[in-house]
Amino acid sequence: MEEKKKLWKHIKAWVDGEEVILDADKYIITRSKKVKKDWRRQFSVETIKGNTKLYGFLSVAISALFIGIMLSVVNDLPEFGNPSNPVDNEVMERYLESGIEETGAVNFVAGMILDYRAFDTFAEANVLFLAVMSVVLLLKKDKQNYSEKEERENREDDFFDENEKRPILKIGGKILAPLIILYGIYVVLNGHLSPGGGFSGGTIIGAGLILYASAYGQKKMQTFFTFRTFTLICVGGLLTYCACKSYSFFTGANHVGFEIPKGIPGNILSAGFILPLNICVGLIVACTMYGFYALFTKGDI
Amino acid sequence: MNHLGTNFYEAVSVILFGIGFMNLLLQNNLIKKFIGLNIMDTAVYLFLAAKGYVMGRVAPVLTDGIIDAYYYINPIPAGLVLTGIVVSVSVTAFSLALVQRLYKHYGTLNMDEIMRISREEEGE
Numbered sequence: 027m028e029e030k031k032k033l034w035k036h037i038k039a040w041v042d043g044e045e046v047i048l049d050a051d052k053y054i055i056t057r058s059k060k061v062k063k064d065w066r067r068q069f070s071v072e073t074i075k076g077n078t079k080l081y082g083f084l085s086v087a088i089s090a091l092f093i094g095i096m097l098s099v100v101n102d103l104p105e106f107g108n109p110s111n112p113v114d115n116e117v118m119e120r121y122l123e124s125g126i127e128e129t130g131a132v133n134f135v136a137g138m139i140l141d142y143r144a145f146d147t148f149a150e151a152n153v154l155f156l157a158v159m160s161v162v163l164l165l166k167k168d169k170q171n172y173s174e175k176e177e178r179e180n181r182e183d184d185f186f187d188e189n190e191k192r193p194i195l196k197i198g199g200k201i202l203a204p205l206i207i208l209y210g211i212y213v214v215l216n217g218h219l220s221p222g223g224g225f226s227g228g229t230i231i232g233a234g235l236i237l238y239a240s241a242y243g244q245k246k247m248q249t250f251f252t253f254r255t256f257t258l259i260c261v262g263g264l265l266t267y268c269a270c271k272s273y274s275f276f277t278g279a280n281h282v283g284f285e286i287p288k289g290i291p292g293n294i295l296s297a298g299f300i301l302p303l304n305i306c307v308g309l310i311v312a313c314t315m316y317g318f319y320a321l322f323t324k325g326d327i
Numbered sequence: 328m329n330h331l332g333t334n335f336y337e338a339v340s341v342i343l344f345g346i347g348f349m350n351l352l353l354q355n356n357l358i359k360k361f362i363g364l365n366i367m368d369t370a371v372y373l374f375l376a377a378k379g380y381v382m383g384r385v386a387p388v389l390t391d392g393i394i395d396a397y398y399y400i401n402p403i404p405a406g407l408v409l410t411g412i413v414v415s416v417s418v419t420a421f422s423l424a425l426v427q428r429l430y431k432h433y434g435t436l437n438m439d440e441i442m443r444i445s446r447e448e449e450g451e
Contacts, residue, residue, distance in 0.1 A: 086349060092345050138403070153413055154413055
């Protein structure tokens with residue numbers, strides 16, 4: 027403050043023509059340096075993170091501010107459930123009114139995501155596949171990233187899986203796993219007729235597989251589900267999906283030339299390609315879910 | 328315009344989003360951080376589902392052979408929520424795999440500890 031005053035006095039004197047400032051640059055440099063240092067010391071991220079109380083207070087304050095701003099936005103949003111809202115526009119009318127004719131699916135959402143927006147769903151399946159591949163990359167057991175201690179633990183786990191009784195889990199798994207998988211298959215196959223579809227049904231099948239694996243151990247699972255089957259099902263599902271949906275490219279966007287029989291809406295064999303696409307998606311999702319479980323617990327499928 | 332009383336689903340989803348964000352900022356444990364991220368995802372699903380609902384209409388599955396756009400709710404947010412769920416599952420699995428590798432290397436899940444140890448290792 028004092029220095030500032032001094033400089034100001036000097037400048038005033040210079041303007042009045044009373045004296046010449048020889049070392050004004052020095053003043054300015056020292057002043058600006060000091061200010062910069064102060065600013066950095068006050069607002070450095072490290073200091074804030076080091077001060078736990080200040081950091082917590084700031085986090086809560088920022089979140090509360092965010093909630094407040096968003097609530098004021100919600101206040102101005104159109105009314106909940108009002109039929110004349112701008113979201114309920116002609117796109118939705120088109121999907122609902124000509125959906126049955128154009129896709130043949132009784133479940134409008136299935137018709138939408140697997141016919142009108144099938145490439146979006148293809149990308150979703152690809153996202154899942156990429157995720158499971160990156161998890162394989164990070165966690166799959168091999169000699170370089172596995173220590174002897176972990177291997178010993180794994181062997182102990184296998185031993186317990188084989189020899190321990192665990193009657194509730196084993197009998198429960200034996201009875202429940204087939205039922206859960208059967209229900210998942212039902213949900214997948216009825217994706218175009220009732221709520222559900224490839225993603226939810228695939229998750230249910232994956233849950234059944236996880237229950238079986240946790241009851242009987244990885245080794246028994248590997249008698250019918252190895253890494254090879256996993257890759258074959260995933261890649262096969264994706265390729266089948268790609269081939270099924272590429273017909274739109276080859277026949278033009280309006281499906282000219284090669285019309286797939288739509289069947290009677292409501293029958294199980296109807297709705298063009300929606301049923302096979304649902305099966306593909308269901309297989310991919312089931313494999314992915316079980317793959318996540320197996321890789322996270324044992325590091326191997 | 329004063330719809331805060333009728334838009335309580337949206338309001339709750341916004342508050343949930345804020346809670347998840349706070350969790351993301353405050354927690355030091357990496358797994359708890361990703362739980363916060365998942366709470367934020369859930370808030371977005373709730374928001375989308377609330378936007379798609381229309382009062383007095385039924386779910387978008389053909390019922391009694393009625394083909395009428397004014398009988399069913401909006402099917403588009405359902406598809407968007409599906410996309411969101413898939414992306415959220417993938418991101419969560421990937422990040423948890425990274426956390427597992429970090430834990431194997433550093434022996435802790437605390438982020439500050441991990442930063443400290445990694446800085447020490449770099450310094451040596």
